[in-house]
Amino acid sequence: MIPTTEWLEQLADAAIDQGLAEVTYAHVDTPIGRLLVAESDRGVCRVAFPEEGVDEVLQEIAQHLGPRVVRSDRATGRIRSLIEGYLLSTTKIIDYPVDLRLMRSPFRRGVLKELTKVTRGAVVTYGQLAARAGRPGAARATGTACALNPVPIVVPCHRVVPSAGGVGSYGGGPERKRLLLELEGALTP
Amino acid sequence: MNHSARVVSGTTSLPPFWRLVELHGDEILTYARRLVRDDAEDVAQEAFLRALRSYPRVTSGDHLRAWLFRIVTTAAFDHSHKRSRHGRMPAGETQTVVDDPFELERFNDLIGGLSVSAQAALRLRFIDDLGYDDIGKRLGCTSVAARQRVSTAVRALRKRLT
Known part of the structure; x- marks a missing residue:
């Protein structure tokens, strides 16, 4: 049955x-x-x-x-x-509460909280985000925090790019990251 | 008292509850249908809600299937009792060896005070008329263990009646 x-x-x-x-x-x-x-x-x-x-x-x-x-x-x-x-580009922002408990390291949670302030259309480098999270120089650790983001898209880790240029890596694959940045107008197709 | 005997949680993690619904919903509904016919969906839902309520207190991810079968068995008992208290007989005829609802009711009263696992063993053996292999499958144990459970339950019942 x-x-x-x-x-x-x-x-x-x-x-x-x-x-x-x-x-x-x-x-x-x-x-x-x-x-x-x-x-x-x-x-x-x-x-x-x-x-x-x-x-x-x-x-x-x-x-x-x-x-x-x-x-x-x-x-x-x-x-x-x-x-x-x-x-689908019919909603401009995702205004919704986020529960970051799956991210158990306080530093990484801090990085993601800082990241929520990066708005649609803008990008930030790993180094800049590290500095904003209070750990200038911890670009690599910031990259790890982004890679482990439990709520991609909602917490916009796709808006973090390498200072050397290019879109960099992404948990969902660089192709998705490129699409998201294009959708937001941060990158021209 | 003896803390070392307690299972420390965290060693075995429980599967997400909905996984159990997906894995066993089908056989639980089928089983509920054999117990209560037309009310199977209600009884199965009630059983899953009861299971969900006590799920965080389950200490091991083993034997969850048998645990669900015990819960639905109890839920079906409660359901039939409630119905008969309201002066109604179970809908339709039950697909059991004891076809007469009155007999079924007496059987339920008889075994009512026993442990749930003893009740399940007796019900599977004497109401559903299953062999020990099938009882074992249902209870998540070997057929030898199933035979032991039934005979233990029969002894417990006999003791109560004398």
Whole structure:
């Protein structure tokens, strides 16, 4: 007796209404691929590219934020439509609370918090971002923080570029980074 | 008292709960259907909600399937009890050896005070009429262990009745 979509949704709704879900997640189809989006009661806590593997991503969430992980299109509706709209260029900014608990090092969390101040259309170098986060000279460590960003796109690690030029590396691959920067007008196609 | 006997959590991590729904939702619904027929979806949902409620207190990721089967078994009992207290019989005929709802009710009353695992073993053996291989699969143990569980449960029941 295969569970119907309706039954699964009712189960998820009941779990959420009873306050039993620590994290909810769902997928969203975008021009840069099918993304997994997860959120806790504090905000969006994970955005994952398809290459990352759903099982691994969810296991990591369960381990660090709690095992009560529930799939729900409804509960993640707002953040998913913001991300989708952003990537379709119908939404200019993603104004949504962020939960950075999956980033456990305080320095790296500081880097990402600083990064949220870099606005659409702008870019910053790794060295500049390191300085803003209070550690001038820690460009490499800043690069690591960006590479481990649990919420790409929402926390714009794609706006961090090498001082030597070029787009540099990206967790979702340099091609996606280029597309995001073009979309934001920081780079001409 | 004896802290060394406690399982220290963090060594085995639990899978994300929805993984269990995806892996076992299908067989839990099928099993619930055999227990309560038309109310299977409600009972299975209630079972998963109960499981979710106690999930953070589960100390090991092993035997989660058997754990779910125990929960749905209890949820089905509670559901039938509630129904009969309201003067209604379970919907339709149950697909069990004990076809008569009255007999089923008496059986449930009889085993009601036993541990959940004893109840499950007795129910699988005498209501569902399963062999020990199948009981073992359902409870997540070997058929030898299943036979032992049933006989332990029968002994416990006998002791209560004398």
